Amino acid sequence: MTTAQKIIPFAPFAFRAWEEIDLAAIPRLRFVYSDFYAAGYLSVTFAAPKTGKSLLALCEAIDAVTGRGILTARPTGPIKVLYYNAEDDLAVLQARVAAVLHLWGIPQAEIVGRLYLESGVASQNPVVLIRGEKGEIVEPAFRCIEDLIRREGIAFAVFDPLQDLSHSPETNEAFRALGGRIRALASATGAAIGLVHHTRKASPGITPTLDDGRGGSALRGVARFNRLLLPMTEAEGVQAGIDDFRRFFRIGEAEANLAPPSSERNRWFEKLGVQIANGANIATIRPWTWPDHFAGVTVNDACKVRAAIAACDPAPRENVQATDWAGKVVAEVLGLDLGRKSDKARIAAMLKTWLETGVLARENLPIGTNRKSVSCITIGRNDPSERLE
Numbered sequence: 001m002t003t004a005q006k007i008i009p010f011a012p013f014a015f016r017a018w019e020e021i022d023l024a025a026i027p028r029l030r031f032v033y034s035d036f037y038a039a040g041y042l043s044v045t046f047a048a049p050k051t052g053k054s055l056l057a058l059c060e061a062i063d064a065v066t067g068r069g070i071l072t073a074r075p076t077g078p079i080k081v082l083y084y085n086a087e088d089d090l091a092v093l094q095a096r097v098a099a100v101l102h103l104w105g106i107p108q109a110e111i112v113g114r115l116y117l118e119s120g121v122a123s124q125n126p127v128v129l130i131r132g133e134k135g136e137i138v139e140p141a142f143r144c145i146e147d148l149i150r151r152e153g154i155a156f157a158v159f160d161p162l163q164d165l166s167h168s169p170e171t172n173e174a175f176r177a178l179g180g181r182i183r184a185l186a187s188a189t190g191a192a193i194g195l196v197h198h199t200r201k202a203s204p205g206i207t208p209t210l211d212d213g214r215g216g217s218a219l220r221g222v223a224r225f226n227r228l229l230l231p232m233t234e235a236e237g238v239q240a241g242i243d244d245f246r247r248f249f250r251i252g253e254a255e256a257n258l259a260p261p262s263s264e265r266n267r268w269f270e271k272l273g274v275q276i277a278n279g280a281n282i283a284t285i286r287p288w289t290w291p292d293h294f295a296g297v298t299v300n301d302a303c304k305v306r307a308a309i310a311a312c313d314p315a316p317r318e319n320v321q322a323t324d325w326a327g328k329v330v331a332e333v334l335g336l337d338l339g340r341k342s343d344k345a346r347i348a349a350m351l352k353t354w355l356e357t358g359v360l361a362r363e364n365l366p367i368g369t370n371r372k373s374v375s376c377i378t379i380g381r382n383d384p385s386e387r388l389e
Contacts (some may be wrong), residue, residue, distance in 0.1 A: 086120035086164035241342030358382035
């Protein structure tokens with residue numbers, strides 16, 4: 001019998017029939033920060049370079065350390081957090097911390113002894129978790145991290161970016177093995193572990209998805225929590241009335257296999273510069289709310305628009321490209337400028353809402369000398385003037 005033919009001992013699978021248990025004693029999922037980082041689980045953030053993923057990850061780390069809830073609006077108890085960045089040197093990271101502290105008015109004392117900030121740049125012993133063509137897990141590195149988490153009582157650790165922790169080809173197999181080992185680390189220590197990972201370069205006009213992480217979808221499969229950050233597009237900037245749309249990004253796709261649906265999905269953030277104590281202007285982020293198209297528009301304004309639409313003969317068109325588009329009536333009543341893309345997008349959004357709520361109505365009417373039927377805007381059954389009585 002050759003070596004290849006030798007019988008390898010095999011332990012039988014331990015499949016068991018259900019036995020009665022205390023259902024109330026089943027452990028509940030415990031989030032250590034927001035609804036994305038849970039104790040004992042792996043979370044992965046995917047994004048293209050320059051989106052703002054590192055700024056977000058560091059700001060989340062500081063928010064978790066202080067327990068203030070500056071990004072989540074849910075204050076919690078302070079915890080110890082490790083943030084390891086393999087791309088930026090320590091001075092850059094310290095400046096980013098200073099920017100967060102300055103923007104939110106956080107005393108430095110609140111992070112002393114609780115934030116573990118480390119850079120892999122210029123380090124004599126950078127963190128490498130997998131190496132070689134075959135993807136060999138570097139167990140001594142994992143033991144070192146596990147010892148640190150246990151010894152210091154770290155509840156939440158973030159490693160940014162993942163590819164700089166690897167000296168192996170970016171294959172599905174390598175990332176599956178690495179992700180599985182990091183998941184085991186989270187499970188063994190009970191800490192929430194976050195990874196920041198780049199997406200592949202997207203084709204023009206194609207929006208990336210969670211499956212577009214470098215190295216394939218293997219990493220997504222081993223993580224319990226995944227999210228994708230997306231930059232604001234020029235079209236979204238027009239809709240929001242934003243000229244410098246490149247300063248904004250959002251959580252565009254989120255997958256939390258063990259979490260219920262949450263309003264934290266699809267949150268927007270703004271990148272801005274903050275002058276810190278040394279005089280430098282440093283980038284950081286803050287939450288940003290998509291503008292309300294009806295901001296400043298009163299019920300009385302809606303009544304005026306409705307009356308102006310009713311007075312039109314013939315009725316204005318629904319088609320935004322028509323010379324007698326209903327949006328022109330709205331612009332005149334509300335004093336908006338159709339020459340501005342943002343105002344035009346705002347008017348289109350208001351018309352859409354008024355149609356959905358019945359303030360206005362859509363009606364096919366014969367228009368012109370040939371009496372061709374076209375979609376027009378008329379008044380609906382929902383009369384806002386009744387609210388003024």
